[in-house]
Amino acid sequence: MRRIAPSILSMNFLELQSGLESLNEYGIEVLHLDVMDGNFVPNISFGPCVIKDLSKAFDGLLEAHLMIERPEDYIEEFVKAGCGRIIVHAESTKHLHRLIQQIKSFGVQAGVAINPATPLSSIEEVITDVDLVLFMSVNPGFGGQSFIPSVGEKIRKAKKYKDINNSLIFEVDGGVGRSNVNDVFEMGIDLVVMGSAIFNQDGPSHNLKLIQNEIS
Numbered sequence: 001m002r003r004i005a006p007s008i009l010s011m012n013f014l015e016l017q018s019g020l021e022s023l024n025e026y027g028i029e030v031l032h033l034d035v036m037d038g039n040f041v042p043n044i045s046f047g048p049c050v051i052k053d054l055s056k057a058f059d060g061l062l063e064a065h066l067m068i069e070r071p072e073d074y075i076e077e078f079v080k081a082g083c084g085r086i087i088v089h090a091e092s093t094k095h096l097h098r099l100i101q102q103i104k105s106f107g108v109q110a111g112v113a114i115n116p117a118t119p120l121s122s123i124e125e126v127i128t129d130v131d132l133v134l135f136m137s138v139n140p141g142f143g144g145q146s147f148i149p150s151v152g153e154k155i156r157k158a159k160k161y162k163d164i165n166n167s168l169i170f171e172v173d174g175g176v177g178r179s180n181v182n183d184v185f186e187m188g189i190d191l192v193v194m195g196s197a198i199f200n201q202d203g204p205s206h207n208l209k210l211i212q213n214e215i216s
């Protein structure tokens with residue numbers, strides 16, 4: 001099932017509630033929340049206190065993309081804020097297996113993200129423990145960047161993981177818009193994060209209509 005997960009990072013936060021209402025009206029099932037701490041990535045975004053409030057305005061699943069150091073210190077707070085899926089970076093912890101078990105102990109879905117330069121071998125041993133793999137197709141920290149083509153080959157190599165874990169979700173994050181969304185789905189991707197392609201000056205409703213028309 002080819003789905004879009006809007007990222008609010010690029011949105012005008014003065015329009016947060018109306019933006020979320022547009023996503024609800026459009027039947028968006030997953031909202032992608034880019035949490036940045038200024039250490040793991042060179043940017044700072046928002047935390048659990050904002051997510052707690054926006055969870056009251058969005059009907060679907062909240063997935064937190066933790067681009068933070070020491071994610072293990074914050075899992076409980078993101079669960080309490082209403083996140084149904086927590087995605088952590090393989091590069092952000094020495095104990096990835098334990099971190100995934102910690103997330104799942106709260107009864108929420110666990111995802112693992114890898115940056116463009118990080119090899120698949122870094123997640124191979126946890127493929128049967130996670131619900132989702134997030135392939136970063138930009139270097140994390142900002143919206144509005146260009147898709148890094150080499151990630152396509154990594155996704156192709158990762159296809160074998162779906163034979164090992166047949167409920168595994170493949171998600172791509174960064175640099176996807178109307179011009180390349182079909183190519184990305186064709187790579188074997190189930191869920192595509194889109195930020196600036198949705199939350200730009202034309203507004204989410206207008207953009208989602210155009211994007212949906214593009215998706216074959």
Ligand code: DX5
Pocket residue numbers: 007009010032034065067138139140141142143144145173174175176193194195196197
């Ligand atoms: C980047 C974030 C992405 C980004 C996507 O670090 O993880 O989710 O916000 O934004 P676009 O779709 O504009 O590349």
Ligand code: ZN
Pocket residue numbers: 007032033034065173193
């Ligand atoms: Zn993200």
